[in-house]
Amino acid sequence: MSDRRRVSRGPRYAQITGWGMAVPEKVLTNDDLARIVDTSDEWIVSHTGIQQRCIAGERDTTLTLAVRAAQEALLVAGIVPTQLDLVIVATVTPEYLFPSTASLLQDALGAAHAGAFDLSAGCSGFIYALSMAADAIRSGSAEHVLVVGSETLSRIVDWTDRNTCVLFGDGAGAVVVSVCAERCGVMASVLGSDGSGGELLIVPGGGSRHPLSQQVLERRDQYVKMNGREVYRFASTVMPRATEAVVQKAGWQLQDVALVIPHQANDRIIAAAIKRLGLPADRFVVNIARYGNTSSASIPIALCEAIAEGRVNAGDRLVLVGFGAGLTWGALALEWGVPEPARPRPLFLRWLATFWYFLAGIRSAIRRTERALYDRTMGPEGAEGVRGKLRERSDRLRAVIARRLGRLRPEAGPTAEKPTAEDDDAARQ
Numbered sequence: 001m002s003d004r005r006r007v008s009r010g011p012r013y014a015q016i017t018g019w020g021m022a023v024p025e026k027v028l029t030n031d032d033l034a035r036i037v038d039t040s041d042e043w044i045v046s047h048t049g050i051q052q053r054c055i056a057g058e059r060d061t062t063l064t065l066a067v068r069a070a071q072e073a074l075l076v077a078g079i080v081p082t083q084l085d086l087v088i089v090a091t092v093t094p095e096y097l098f099p100s101t102a103s104l105l106q107d108a109l110g111a112a113h114a115g116a117f118d119l120s121a122g123c124s125g126f127i128y129a130l131s132m133a134a135d136a137i138r139s140g141s142a143e144h145v146l147v148v149g150s151e152t153l154s155r156i157v158d159w160t161d162r163n164t165c166v167l168f169g170d171g172a173g174a175v176v177v178s179v180c181a182e183r184c185g186v187m188a189s190v191l192g193s194d195g196s197g198g199e200l201l202i203v204p205g206g207g208s209r210h211p212l213s214q215q216v217l218e219r220r221d222q223y224v225k226m227n228g229r230e231v232y233r234f235a236s237t238v239m240p241r242a243t244e245a246v247v248q249k250a251g252w253q254l255q256d257v258a259l260v261i262p263h264q265a266n267d268r269i270i271a272a273a274i275k276r277l278g279l280p281a282d283r284f285v286v287n288i289a290r291y292g293n294t295s296s297a298s299i300p301i302a303l304c305e306a307i308a309e310g311r312v313n314a315g316d317r318l319v320l321v322g323f324g325a326g327l328t329w330g331a332l333a334l335e336w337g338v339p340e341p342a343r344p345r346p347l348f349l350r351w352l353a354t355f356w357y358f359l360a361g362i363r364s365a366i367r368r369t370e371r372a373l374y375d376r377t378m379g380p381e382g383a384e385g386v387r388g389k390l391r392e393r394s395d396r397l398r399a400v401i402a403r404r405l406g407r408l409r410p411e412a413g414p415t416a417e418k419p420t421a422e423d424d425d426a427a428r429q
């Protein structure tokens with residue numbers, strides 16, 4: 001019996017089946033930074049634990065990093081993009097204000113049957129997105145969801161402000177979350193927000209309150225502003241609290257937790273959480289030295305590295321915990337369900353995947369061209385004469401085809417609109 005049919009009858013769980021990460025090639029060390037602002041390797045390492053960070057090159061964007069991470073995650077999960085029902089991108093540095101980076105990612109992957117949206121919850125974004133994905137799967141509205149945290153913070157950091165520019169880096173991490181029948185995957189989540197602390201970590205300019213203007217640019221308000229001490233105080237308190245809360249919600253004991261994967265903002269914040277929770281330090285994943293704070297991408301990148309290092313095994317209980325701008329925080333209790341470490345995919349599968357993404361690019365180009373040519377050849381809506389009639393017929397035919405394709409897709413489900421008798425008449429004409 002197929003997994004899907006087996007799952008549809010019993011309880012539904014949401015487990016991570018694929019993962020991938022991508023970081024830009026360009027590395028910026030603390031010594032490099034000391035040539036740009038008044039700082040030193042000694043200060044940065046002793047105050048944050050960061051030794052270097054990856055910085056987006058000219059061709060890297062939040063989308064290109066997201067695409068690379070997502071392709072890897074899909075390959076590990078062993079599903080094709082058309083099986084995705086939903087694409088969620090957690091980011092504070094979207095490709096554009098709109099359209100969403102998630103929609104652009106959906107198109108780049110050829111995930112033709114997926115809905116897509118961006119999620120903004122500061123550095124807690126990935127936790128929020130994973131929690132939403134699990135809810136969608138458990139409620140029965142999705143079978144496979146792609147969750148990505150992708151950031152190019154180097155584009156919104158003020159490279160003249162030593163208080164902030166030393167902290168952040170660029171990168172992306174992605175997971176595929178799939179339905180499963182066995183009890184595993186996301187067991188509990190805790191999400192929180194305190195908007196009264198919004199101004200502690202903020203990009204004041206470029207939004208509805210202060211649209212981009214000469215004044216905004218003069219004040220450098222298009223860049224990150226941060227009250228480091230207050231954020232530090234908030235983070236040191238909220239991280240252990242959220243961890244304890246999610247462990248309790250999952251019905252576990254703290255000692256049962258095999259691995260905590262915290263947001264990587266400052267190794268002193270993580271050290272404070274280790275002390276407060278009383279867990280051995282080797283149960284925490286810490287990779288901040290190499291990447292700095294990559295916001296929504298930090299937790300999935302740390303997860304990918306922990307898996308690659310063999311630190312995550314079937315049956316392990318994990319806690320993912322983050323905090324960030326908003327202020328927001330979130331924690332997830334996760335029971336690792338993947339039975340064995342994923343083997344490297346054979347080369348021919350990678351070639352096949354590359355070919356698929358090539359086709360997805362062609363599909364996207366055809367749709368763009370068709371959209372551009374349509375009005376020109378068919379004439380504007382409501383036009384008189386032959387062109388008007390041609391457009392009317394063509395529009396109706398396109399609607400029928402779209403509906404029929406919807407009916408053929410199993411994902412469309414029982415609520416999918418059926419072609420009406422009128423549509424059938426139109427198709428016959």
Ligand SMILES: CC(C)(COP(=O)(O)OP(=O)(O)OC[C@H]1O[C@@H](n2cnc3c(N)ncnc32)[C@H](O)[C@@H]1OP(=O)(O)O)[C@@H](O)C(=O)NCCC(=O)NCCS
Nearest residue numbers: 039040043047123162163166228229231232265266323324
């Ligand atoms: C930013 C942070 C590292 C600063 O560390 P800190 O120990 O709190 O340092 P302070 O704020 O007390 O500043 C100490 C001094 O170092 C200076 N300083 C700040 N950045 C510096 C840098 N890159 N190099 C050298 N000196 C620096 C400050 O100007 C200050 O000097 P002053 O005392 O003469 O004014 C720390 O507060 C922090 O990590 N906060 C949380 C930030 C965070 O996680 N943000 C993202 C959340 S998702």
